[in-house]
Amino acid sequence: MLRTLADMMNQDKRFAFGFTVMLILVALAFLSLFSPHDPRQWNVVPRDRPPSTQHLLGTTSTGQDVSWQATWAIRNTLLMSLIAMLSSRVLAIVIGLLAGYSGGTLDRILMTLTDSFVILPLLPILILVASILKQSLSVVNLGILLGAFGWAWDARLIRSQVLSLREREFTYTAILSGMSTPRIIFREYLPFIFPLITATAMNNMLWAIGMEVTLAVLGLVSLEVATLGTMIHWAVNSQSILLGMWWWILTPVVICIFIFIALYMLSLSINEILDPRLRVQRMTK
Amino acid sequence: MDVLRVQDLKCFYVVESQGQQREVKAVNGVSLNVKKNQVLGIAGESGCGKTTFLKSLLGLVRPPLRCLGGKVEYIGNGKATDIMSLSKHQHKELMWEHISYVPQGSLSVLNPVRRIGDTFESFIGAHMEPSTTKHQYEELVCSHLEALGLPEDTLRAYPHQLSGGMRQRVTIALATILKPHLILADEPSTALDVVVQRGVIQLLKDIQEEQQNTIILVTHDMAIHANICDRIAIMYAGKIIEEAGVEEIFSNPRHPYTQYLIGSLPRIGDKAHRISAPGSPPSLSDLPQGCSFHPRCPEATDNCRKEEPMLTGIGGDHRVACLSLTRGDFNADQAQVALDQ
């Protein structure tokens, strides 16, 4: 495991970059455990201070330490996107595999459902739902909400992949070897679908973080929870740019940019590494 | 009169993976002369390098394929042209008017969103005098199609509206409309049904008789070769191992591989037991030492494991690359003694 990781770091610069950045971010998220302040409390430090040795990234107008606040924000945002990603993966995989392998009426019903989710204008609906649920939109709830909306397109991709796999001769070989349907799906198909799942997982996390930031900036999530989105919200609402408090607004924005680039790089390189065609080619060598 | 001369051509796929260079020896020292008005068949099984050989004859040598030696000369208009050293522009001029190509899959040549007629127009437009009128051009195309027995409305059809056999005939019409001197065909009938296959081969033969050009036909199907070719070259592991007139190859095959190939052909009306050659063809990236066929050859000697046989004449215009035939009673031990002294 460690060896393959080292190999991948050496071979692919994109992977090395993405992985390192994510590792640093996760480490920062863990630092939140040692935070001396409760992220919900205001006025725990002097207000409006620029970066200094005491407050590495300065302090806010609400009297919070930006650097400690950022560790909480990274933790919560990553957690939220992870929950969104996992729940939408479960939905996408189950629906995609089921529709693709069973075909017929079940396929038609599931795909009608999927298509309705694909064509729904997500942002207005999320805004609507969020404005109703606003106060109860904690990290976990927001993750589940985004997960419930983020699976449709990927379920479609998985289904089409299964449809083509089902017609390949080795499926018949598997049937004639007496393998059961779940076994065929998990043993025969999953290796082909796995790269799709991981690549879409990264993209889904990206999308979830983007959505969270959007909703938070609009003030539609529970604002006392520190996330990258709510940090930007408070910074914008307190006129941090006008007041020249660049450290307050730039910190969450720069972190967001790094997360986006890192996840994108990871998805690109993992997709390439796991691509079945390339895998076969590598095995041939 | 030769139309094409190939001298010791070596074209390898050079692949780099994880810092290691790997060579796939697809065309490994092939020499061949092709005479005018001749149909030359190149036979061999999948992965013996016959398609790569055809590609390099066309000068389509692009990475990862690399030409590492030898030359291909096309002789036309009273001068010899080295195909490998042509500029892009010169190559374009030579192609289609002098040398044309019939690929295996017709779909890759015909643009799916254009009518057949438009494909013809843009295809020959580049090779016509600028003064040619649309009327003259249409007359040329129609008369050519008519000669090949294709109905005129094919020109208005899209490729998907035609059957596979029709598409392949359109591709052949496209490749022959400029009356090239040399036609290279790569498995032109392989994906087709037997009845259609016969029609396509018949068409190629008709064109050759009418236009008096030369055809190099690559296919793995020996029965097709028997029906259309004048000469046959057998390829094995990137090399030509036997070359002779078609009757000679079928009645008097000399290389053990050719003997297996001819001997294992089933015929309707003959139930006699047929046997295949033992073993499997070698990988082109990992060829055995000496003669490439020796691991499968029942007559292999120690010498075959060490020495690479050369393609050598054995009377008439029959050439074979097999040590047991070309050396006669030659004794390897004696040779070693002679070398030592």
Added chain:
Amino acid sequence: MPTRHKLLSINDVTKVFTIGGGFQRARLKAVEKASFALEEGKPEIFTLAGESGCGKTTLAKMILGLLEPTDGEVLHSGRSVQDLVKGDQRDDFNKKVQAVFQNPFETFNPLRPVDTYLLETARNYVTGGSNGASKNAVAEALDLVGISYSLVEDRYPHEFSGGQLQRISIARALITAPSLIIADEPVSMVDASLKMSVCNLFKVLKEEHQVNVIYITHDLATAYYVSDRIAIMFRGNIVELGPVNTVLVEPKHPYTRVLKDSVPEPDPSNKWSGRIKLSGFEERDFMRKGCKFAGRCPEVKAICEEEDPPMVAIGSGMVKCHLYAR
């Protein structure tokens, strides 16, 4: 007295595919009223031959229970195959009927070692889970096709040649000691120099192991070489059926004659003579009311356009043609 059932009997089997959806539906009869039977205890190699799109692969899938016939029935030892595979007897059925597919490189999942399929087959049908016994069963089957187990263990499909893979695929089918193997174009993707080794294997299976083989091919020359009886299919219909010696040597149906004449002879002194007529737009044949071959038949009569010809018994064979109808 219990009636003796035929090993396999195909009674008036029809398969209709609906193409497209919504407003543009078209019905395509891929197989139309096909009938033939294989006797129990008299192993033979039966060829289904025809051009692409003639319905031979569809018929094979129905025999394997992978497709359900629209009409008619496929019986295995007197019992409907559809009932067998839909009920709890799928395993029993697959133990007796196995298949070999066309493309050896597609038969096995490129991401899994080939021996997993062999072990899986042995475990599911023969040994019921024991690892050692499964390995023995696999080794025995591989031995029949002339490959040693050590050569196959933990190897991926790309490490083999087409001929080897096809033999491994046959070995997999043999593990359950089936009475019937359906082989769909088993040699069309195998290298020329190895084709006959696969063909000979089928002959050995029939003669020494009493295995029936349904050999599906477009290649009449190998069909003649391996099989005992042959059925020629054209546009979903079996147009001629009988022993290979009569059907391929003295074909009766005009289509069989055209087909046979189009097979190139590997003999330069016997080249094609005469010319053949090709149809331009072949899709029309499926929609014909009468004989599907009427559009291309050199001996077409007025009745051929109107009426579907009957199946006429001549000697040991059957021909579906108005020429022979009384």
